[in-house]
Amino acid sequence: xxxxxxxxxxxxxxxxxxxxxxxxxxxxxxxxxxxxxxxxxxxxxxxxxxxxxxxxxxxxxxxxxxxxxxxxxxxxxxxxxxxxxxxxxxxxxxxxxxxxxxxxxxxxxxxxxxxxxxxxxxxxxxxxxxxxxxxxxxxxxxxxxxxxxxxxxxxxxxxxxxxxxxxxxxxxxxxxxxxxxxxxxxxxxxxxxxxxxxxxxxxxxxxxxxxxxxxxxxxxxxxxxxxxxxxxxxxxxxxxxxxxxxxxxxxxxxxxxxxxxxxxxxxxxxxxxxxxxxxxxxxxxxxxxxxxxxxxxxxxxxxxxxxxxxxxxxxxxxxxxxxxxxxxxxxxxxxxxxxxxxxxxxxxxxxxxxxxxxxxxxxxxxxxxxxxxxxxxxxxxxxxxxxxxxxxxxxxxxxxxxxxxxxxxxxxxxxxxxxxxxxxxxxxxxxxxxxxxxxxxxxxxxxxxxxxxxxxxxxxxxxxxxxxxxxxxxxxxxxxxxxxxxxxxxxxxxxxxxxxxxxxxxxxxxxxxxxxxxxxxxxxxxxxxxxxxxxxxxxxxxxxxxxxxxxxxxxxxxxxxxxxxxxxxxxxxxxxxxxxxxxxxxxxxxxxxxxxxxxxxxxxxxxxxxxxxxxxxxxxxxxxx
Amino acid sequence: xxxxxxxxxxxxxxxxxxxxxxxxxxxxxxxxxxxxxxxxxxxxxxxxxxxxxxxxxxxxxxxxxxxxxxxxxxxxxxxxxxxxxxxxxxxxxxxxxxxxxxxxxxxxx
Amino acid sequence: xxxxxxxxxxxxxxxxxxxxxxxxxxxxxxxxxxxxxxxxxxxxxxxxxxxxxxxxxxxxxxxxxxxxxxxxxxxxxxxxxxxxxxxxxxxxxxxxxxxxxxxxxxxxxxxxxxxxxxxxxxxxxxxxxxxxxxxxxxxxxxxxxxxxxxxxxxxxxxxxxxxxxxxx
Numbered sequence: 036x037x038x039x040x041x042x043x044x045x046x047x048x049x050x051x052x053x054x055x056x057x058x059x060x061x062x063x064x065x066x067x068x069x070x071x072x073x074x075x076x077x078x079x080x081x082x083x084x085x086x087x088x089x090x091x092x093x094x095x096x097x098x099x100x101x102x103x104x105x106x107x108x109x110x111x112x113x114x115x116x117x118x119x120x121x122x123x124x125x126x127x128x129x130x131x132x133x134x135x136x137x138x139x140x141x142x143x144x145x146x147x148x149x150x151x152x153x154x155x156x157x158x159x160x161x162x163x164x165x166x167x168x169x170x171x172x173x174x175x176x177x178x179x180x181x182x183x184x185x186x187x188x189x190x191x192x193x194x195x196x197x198x199x200x201x202x203x204x205x206x207x208x209x210x211x212x213x214x215x216x217x218x219x220x221x222x223x224x225x226x227x228x229x230x231x232x233x234x235x236x237x238x239x240x241x242x243x244x245x246x247x248x249x250x251x252x253x254x255x256x257x258x259x260x261x262x263x264x265x266x267x268x269x270x271x272x273x274x275x276x277x278x279x280x281x282x283x284x285x286x287x288x289x290x291x292x293x294x295x296x297x298x299x300x301x302x303x304x305x306x307x308x309x310x311x312x313x314x315x316x317x318x319x320x321x322x323x324x325x326x327x328x329x330x331x332x333x334x335x336x337x338x339x340x341x342x343x344x345x346x347x348x349x350x351x352x353x354x355x356x357x358x359x360x361x362x363x364x365x366x367x368x369x370x371x372x373x374x375x376x377x378x379x380x381x382x383x384x385x386x387x388x389x390x391x392x393x394x395x396x397x398x399x400x401x402x403x404x405x406x407x408x409x410x411x412x413x414x415x416x417x418x419x420x421x422x423x424x425x426x427x428x429x430x431x432x433x434x435x436x437x438x439x440x441x442x443x444x445x446x447x448x449x450x451x452x453x454x455x456x457x458x459x460x461x462x463x464x465x466x467x468x469x470x471x472x473x474x475x476x477x478x479x480x481x482x483x484x485x486x487x488x489x490x491x492x493x494x495x496x497x498x499x500x501x502x503x504x505x506x507x508x509x510x511x512x513x514x515x516x517x518x519x520x521x522x523x524x525x526x527x528x529x530x531x532x533x534x535x536x537x538x539x540x541x542x543x544x545x546x547x548x549x550x551x552x553x554x555x556x557x558x559x560x561x562x563x564x565x566x567x568x569x570x571x572x573x574x575x576x577x578x579x580x581x582x583x584x585x586x587x588x589x590x591x592x593x594x595x596x597x598x599x600x601x602x603x604x605x606x607x608x609x610x611x612x613x614x615x616x617x618x619x620x621x622x623x624x625x626x627x628x629x630x631x632x633x634x635x636x637x638x639x640x641x642x643x644x645x646x647x648x649x650x651x652x653x654x655x656x657x658x659x660x
Numbered sequence: 661x662x663x664x665x666x667x668x669x670x671x672x673x674x675x676x677x678x679x680x681x682x683x684x685x686x687x688x689x690x691x692x693x694x695x696x697x698x699x700x701x702x703x704x705x706x707x708x709x710x711x712x713x714x715x716x717x718x719x720x721x722x723x724x725x726x727x728x729x730x731x732x733x734x735x736x737x738x739x740x741x742x743x744x745x746x747x748x749x750x751x752x753x754x755x756x757x758x759x760x761x762x763x764x765x766x767x768x769x
Numbered sequence: 770x771x772x773x774x775x776x777x778x779x780x781x782x783x784x785x786x787x788x789x790x791x792x793x794x795x796x797x798x799x800x801x802x803x804x805x806x807x808x809x810x811x812x813x814x815x816x817x818x819x820x821x822x823x824x825x826x827x828x829x830x831x832x833x834x835x836x837x838x839x840x841x842x843x844x845x846x847x848x849x850x851x852x853x854x855x856x857x858x859x860x861x862x863x864x865x866x867x868x869x870x871x872x873x874x875x876x877x878x879x880x881x882x883x884x885x886x887x888x889x890x891x892x893x894x895x896x897x898x899x900x901x902x903x904x905x906x907x908x909x910x911x912x913x914x915x916x917x918x919x920x921x922x923x924x925x926x927x928x929x930x931x932x933x934x935x936x937x
Contacts, residue, residue: 264893658879666775671772698798702798709809713813720930723891726903736918738829
């Protein structure tokens with residue numbers, strides 16, 4: 036079994052699963068869906084492990100897809116450490132989540148149940164294609180398909196109007212990103228005359244900076260849309276309309292990290308395009324702070340986690356934006372662990388509370404759902420960045436490298452923003468924890484004695500809790516210069532080694548940030564956010580800084596007007612009328628012609644004779660001429 | 661020259677053709693104007709006779725037997741057509757008065 | 770002498786034709802048509818068509834017209850009453866037929882007749898012999914087809930005039 040075959044198999048397993056389930060699955064007993072749905076993801080995982088352990092490396096071309104003039108697009112997969120890393124996350128964490136959803140979605144009827152796993156398998160395939168693609172075209176194909184899967188899954192409960200609206204919103208914003216991606220690819224192709232990664236990266240040093248900046252900015256638009264960063268972020272909170280496993284997989288662990296992957300993969304371009312590169316860092320930092328402030332006032336547990344995701348991805352953007360690529364990817368991995376954990380544990384709670392998501396109606400779950408509460412606590416502490424959980428190591432590496440980057444004032448600025456965000460993160464996470472799990476049960480609780488989640492829902496959560504706890508051991512390098520740094524070393528062949536080192540000041544700063552954040556975490560048990568005392572601030576945060584309203588007024592209403600005009604001014608009077616009038620004309624013509632069918636025999640003979648007269652006249656004229 | 665030597669005298673072929681034309685016109689008028697279905701059929705017979713006359717006249721002019729043979733065939737066909745036409749007439753007007761062919765105007769529109 | 774015969778017969782034919790289309794009683798129309806046919810048979814004879822003359826009288830006037838008479842007897846004397854329903858039919862028809870007549874007359878003016886060959890053998894022209902030769906050699910096929918045609922007509926007539934079950 037060659038590496039080339041293995042690589043292709045990684046993609047083929049989920050596709051096969053989706054086709055099988057879509058074709059036959061919903062008619063067969065549920066056990067088939069249960070085995071095939073998650074099973075194909077685990078099969079992919081096994082293939083990835085095989086490649087990982089075999090230290091596979093290569094650019095495998097399977098066939099030539101388009102060959103037209105100077106455009107030569109092959110179907111090729113690039114296997115290097117970065118793509119293997121991403122595949123491990125996608126198939127590993129994805130596998131856990133898909134397995135978890137076997138239990139979470141059990142209340143659906145058989146066709147919907149199968150439909151869910153079809154969509155999940157399509158998503159896994161699309162995401163794998165995105166990270167494995169070896170050229171821009173298939174990157175875009177995977178990119179767009181991921182957006183499609185997101186749409187299908189957010190709107191899974193399509194009978195709900197709010198879900199449909201949210202799915203549409205997500206899709207439209209993703210398409211804006213897709214346009215950026217395509218334009219960026221075009222700029223690269225026109226100037227560098229290459230479409231594969233190998234070709235493009237080889238040509239980068241010989242290209243004009245201006246073109247690279249333009250391409251980098253356009254690609255960034257795509258990354259920003261997909262990763263829900265400012266200003267294309269409004270779709271992510273609404274995407275929580277989808278089932279909780281969807282939120283865990285797509286909107287925490289994988290799809291939204293595609294933007295980070297993009298910047299990391301394109302690092303040769305971004306190293307040269309310094310303005311675009313700086314923009315990445317700024318966008319990331321600002322989004323991180325922005326999202327954290329909004330998270331303080333949310334009452335829906337999934338919304339808190341959504342804004343938290345937005346904020347943490349901001350950290351990843353920050354990291355890759357200042358050139359610390361490996362740090363960004365380590366945070367991606369750690370975030371995948373603890374955010375998926377948080378979402379799934381929240382899912383346990385939601386499932387037990389019969390789909391109630393308002394935290395104010397929870398309370399006191401620590402006593403009644405002990406394993407879930409412990410897992411949630413592990414995830415929360417990881418999010419806040421407390422030793423020894425993995426979140427501490429990854430977040431402190433990012434912030435530490437930002438702080439200690441030599442000769443870069445931008446890095447310092449984003450460090451300040453990032454540190455402030457860390458403190459706020461501590462607060463909103465604490466608020467979420469105390470409100471849901473501590474204290475007395477709220478009188479508005481829908482269920483008095485929540486049932487414990489089944490094994491299939493608890494085991495993946497448990498596994499992720501363990502990973503979140505010990506994952507830090509992968510890279511304690513972040514915290515001082517001793518200990519392993521497996522992730523950095525692993526990714527070095529793909530994204531380059533760590534460009535600069537931190538020193539002891541980094542350790543101090545890191546620990547102090549952690550202490551302050553933890554303090555705020557504990558304080559949240561008693562203290563309400565300051566905005567509770569300042570109504571206009573509260574309203575500002577609750578309305579998410581009025582972004583939705585601004586977009587609605589600036590884009591949605593004008594487009595509605597244009598569409599309305601197109602319908603009433605053009606479509607109906609002109610096009611419809613042309614079609615309908617043709618029909619009416621034919622009918623009128625037929626009606627008037629049918630008058631000649633009078634039914635009277637003598638009329639017909641008269642016409643006969645008239646025709647004879649005409650014929651005679653013609654004959655005479657011809658004879659005489 | 662169009663004259664024929666008939667019984668010692670010279671008669672112009674055109675006279676025969678003119679007679680044929682007049683009879684044909686009379687028959688056409690009958691078909692167009694009369695409303696009794698039987699009279700219409702008779703008028704059609706008149707038209708066919710007029711055509712036979714023209715055929716035989718030309719046969720004599722061109723000294724070719726084909727015209728007369730054609731006239732014979734024409735008579736046969738006329739007979740067959742009259743038979744079938746009358747049978748249809750009888751069938752339609754068995755139960756009602758055979759007065760007005762305009763009554764049969766249901767195939768309209 | 771022949772000219773006189775011609776004109777007498779022609780006059781009878783025209784008068785008969787007018788009678789065909791003018792009489793209100795169909796029986797009189799039929800009898801007028803018989804007159805026309807007899808007049809035309811004389812014309813045929815003038816044109817040396819002996820066999821056609823005989824067939825015209827025997828078959829046409831003698832059989833087909835008798836058929837018409839039988840139908841009149843079957844259907845009873847129906848008189849055409851009142852004015853027709855079609856408004857323009859009458860004068861429009863008159864216009865058309867007059868135009869047609871004029872056109873025919875115009876056409877007649879321009880006919881270029883072929884010179885009759887005075888040396889040709891006209892002894893057998895129009896005789897039974899000549900008819901027989903034509904019918905059974907050159908035009909055998911049409912001859913046989915007309916016999917099938919008559920068969921078809923006979924079957925059709927029998928079928929169309931069968932007794933209906935719902936007839937009272």
